[in-house]
Amino acid sequence: MSDSLFANGRETYHKVVANIEIVMKGQGPAIRKLMGAFATNGHVLLEDYPGTGKTTLAKALARSIAAQFKRVQFTPDLLPSDILGVSIFNQREQEFQFHEGPVFTNILLADEINRASPRTQSALLEAMGEAQVSVDGERRHLAELFFVVATQNPVEFRGTYPLPEAQMDRFAMQFTLGYVQPAEEVAVLTAQANNHPLDELKPCVTLADVVALKHTAQNIRISEELKRYVVDLTGATRTTTGVQLGASPRASIALMKAAQALALFDGLEFVTPEQIQELAVPVIAHRLVMEPQARFSGLTARGVVEAVVKKIKVPA
Secondary structure, three states: OOHHHHHHHHHHHHHHHHHHHOOOOOOHHHHHHHHHHHOOOOOEEEEOOOOOOHHHHHHHHHHOEEOOEEEEEOOOOOOHHHHHEEEEEEOOOOEEEEEEOOOOOOEEEEEOHHHOOHHHHOHHHHHHHHOEEEEOOEEEEOOOOOEEEEEEOOOOOOOOOOOOHHHHOOOOEEEOOOOOOHHHHHHHHHHOOOOOHHHHOOOOEEHHHHHHHHHHHHOOEOOHHHHHHHHHHHHHHOOOOOEEEOOOHHHHHHHHHHHHHHHHHOOOOEOOHHHHHHHHHHHHHHHOEEOHHHHHOOOOHHHHHHHHHHHOOOOO
16 A cells, blocks of 8 residues: 555545534544544444434534535334335326435435334345345445444433344444533533534545545555454354344454554554454444343443453454
């Protein structure tokens, strides 16, 4: 990999992060994870309390890039055709014409995804897994850059439908934003005294810059020993007591690719164990299905992954 490609990739990352931080105060770790998934064709599920900035973070990312952005507010009456599109008969032409749904975009915000029915949620499965959709028996490919940011509220259960395991496995990462420090929250109040800084956010990189960033991240070196370390981490979740369903090979792939992106962000041309360990919980934990008895005893998926990271020996 040439030095110029490496430097351009890091510059693109830093430009986008700096732009997002104009709006999102004190959320450096969350932005870093978001960009790690974004640079590797992954998708992100943000689960946090109302008002913590989940939707704002997704909008800030979209507005930082000269790319197409669409938002879908998930509700119980939302239909799959509202996401994928629908064929409408044109009387003048005497034929059906397909009208694209919001999934045909570069960045899609699926807001409060767990409020829609399982049938509607599953409409995103093919799009997220294969970057294509099948409508009326015809396969339609999505854009080269297709990134889903989904949000859900963990404290409201009435009128919601938990995401099935197959859909959870499609998300490269799940993480929370959390509350910022008081000084940073004061800065948020000051910034929004007259208007929302999101309204004035301008694109700082092009679509071509982002595609180049993705290709650069793919070329970051990762040794065979670290690949085995990734596999050992995910494999250990499949044999842990209290875990009904462990992480799939898709988790191993997501962890490797996201670690490559973080290495690029850190100015390294190779992956280190630290990047893998940093991402283990957000990449693996949401894919685990815990046994009911283990949940009642207080064992969590996050705790399982943290214990696995401590237990598995780091390659020398």
